[in-house]
Amino acid sequence: MENNLIKVKIEDHVALITMAAAPVNAQSRAFVEELTAVFDELNETPGVRAIVLTGEGKCFSAGADIKSRGKIADGAPGDTYRHLRRTREIGFVIMEMNIPVIAAVNGPALGAGMGLAICSDIIVCSTKAVFGLPEIDIGLMGGVRHTMRVFPIGLTRRMVLTGWRCPAEELWRRGLIEACVEPEELLPTAMEMARTMASKSPKAIQLAKRALNTVETMGLKDGYRFEQNLTVEMTRHPHSKEAMAAFLEKRPAVFKDEL
Numbered sequence: 001m002e003n004n005l006i007k008v009k010i011e012d013h014v015a016l017i018t019m020a021a022a023p024v025n026a027q028s029r030a031f032v033e034e035l036t037a038v039f040d041e042l043n044e045t046p047g048v049r050a051i052v053l054t055g056e057g058k059c060f061s062a063g064a065d066i067k068s069r070g071k072i073a074d075g076a077p078g079d080t081y082r083h084l085r086r087t088r089e090i091g092f093v094i095m096e097m098n099i100p101v102i103a104a105v106n107g108p109a110l111g112a113g114m115g116l117a118i119c120s121d122i123i124v125c126s127t128k129a130v131f132g133l134p135e136i137d138i139g140l141m142g143g144v145r146h147t148m149r150v151f152p153i154g155l156t157r158r159m160v161l162t163g164w165r166c167p168a169e170e171l172w173r174r175g176l177i178e179a180c181v182e183p184e185e186l187l188p189t190a191m192e193m194a195r196t197m198a199s200k201s202p203k204a205i206q207l208a209k210r211a212l213n214t215v216e217t218m219g220l221k222d223g224y225r226f227e228q229n230l231t232v233e234m235t236r237h238p239h240s241k242e243a244m245a246a247f248l249e250k251r252p253a254v255f256k257d258e259l
Contacts, residue, residue, distance in 0.1 A: 004030070004034060005019070005020060005021040005028075005030060005031045005034050005035075006018070006019060006020065006031075006034045006035050006038050007020050007056070008038055008042070010045075010047070010048060012195055012198065013047055013048060013049040013050065013195075013198035014048075014049070014050045014051070014052060014191060014194040014195055014198050015042050015045075015048045015050070015051045015052070015099075016051075016052050016054070016187075016191070017035075017038060017039075017042075017051060017052065017053045017054070018054055018055070018056050019031075019035070019053070019054070019055045019056060019060070019061055020056040022056070022057060023057060023059070024057075024059040024061070024062035024108075025055045025056070025057070025059055025060065025061040025062065025113065026061070026062050026063065026064065026065040026066075026067075027061060027063060027064050027065055027087075027112050027113070028065040029083070029086065031065070032086050032087065032090050033086065035090060036086070036089065036090050036093050039051075039090075039093045039094060039097060040093065042097075042099065043097050043098055043099060046257045047257055048099060049099060049197065049198035049200075049202050049205065049257075050099060050100050050101075050102070050194035050195070050197040050198045050205075051097070051099055051100070051101045051102065051194070052101075052102045052104050052187070052190045052191060052194050053094075053101055053102070053103050053104065053116065053120060054103075054104040054105070054106055054186075054187065054190070055105075055106050055107060055113075057107070058106070058107045058128070059106075059107040059108050059113075060103075060105045060106055060107050060108060060109040060113055060116075060117065060129065061108075061109060061110070061112065061113025061116060062108060062110050062111070062113055063110045063111025063112040063113045063114070063115075063134070064087070064111055064112045064140075066138065087112060090115075090116070091115050091116070091119040091146060092119070094116065094119040094120055095119050095213060096213070097209070098205075098206045098209065099205070099206075099209075100121045100122070100194075100197050100205060100209060101119075101120040101121050101122075102120060102121065102122045102123075102124060102190050102193055102194055103116065103117040103118075103120035103122070103123045103124070104124055104125075104186050104187055104189075104190035105117050105123060105124070105125045105126065105129040105131075105168065105177075105186075106126045106128065106129065106183065106186055107126065107128050107129055107130075108129070108130050108131075108132065108165070109129060109130070109131050109132075110130075110131075110132045110133070110134055110165075111132070111133060111134055111135055111140075111142065111143060112142075112143075114131050114132065114133065114143065114147070115143060115146050117131070118146050118147060118149070118150045118151075119146060121209065121212070122178050122193065123171075123176075123177040123178060124177065124178050124179040124180075124181070124186065124189055124190050124193070125168035125171070125172070125177050125179065125180050125181075125186070126168065126180075126181065126182070126183045126186045127168060127169060127180060127181065127182055127183065128168075128183055129167075129168035129180075130165040130166065130167050130168065131159070131165065131166045131168070131171065132159065132163065132164065132165035132166065133147065133159045133160050133163065134163050134165075135160075135163075136160065136161065136162070136163050137163045143160065144156065144160055147159065147160070149216075150176065151176060152174075155174075168180045178193075199252075200255075201237075201239035201240075201242070201243055201253070201255045202239070202255060202257055203234065203237045203239045203240075203255075204234060204239060204240075204243070207230045207233065207234055210230065211226065211227050211230055214226055215227065238256070239255050239256075242254065242255060243255075
């Protein structure tokens, strides 16, 4: 894959995706299309079992590229809706990955940048990270539904209606992120977590993520039944037999990449 605005490094079954659109990783059309392509390709790349997403420089992502947005609004008929579809789908591409995604938020995650983080499976942050929805101050709307899925209603309303930027330390205090560490510890923390995920059965991880995404909007009984059906599917897979054998033999499990 071409790495113009997005860098990818794969090591130990973990793909490190670095957004590299200086200076603030603003999300232009080219940026969104390349990031979407990277996730789509990694989703079918043998041997990739976990992903870490971070930003180059001092910013995770400042959100939409406002300079290019004006061109879209004044463009050819249909350009606005094509833009909205691209913006909408990048979040769902992350959520629907067969592979877990950890957002390693190194600095400001604003607007659509915050969206990338909260669509990930797990968020870990640097103490320099802040989260914000500045749309109210720049003549735009957006971010409410995804944010409300992860953040409490009151905090979401405060961020949406005032543009307040919430520090990572506050999110950590509220239990909304999984780590808040010094900047130099951010990537090691995220990569250690990713390597732990990568050591598990790829099939089990795939089914676990499907369960997490699906039961979120289901009732208790239907959700539990859905999980039980996935358990049946898992027990019929070779990875299940290997995991059980490794447990009984007191040795590390060795999983092949086939799903």
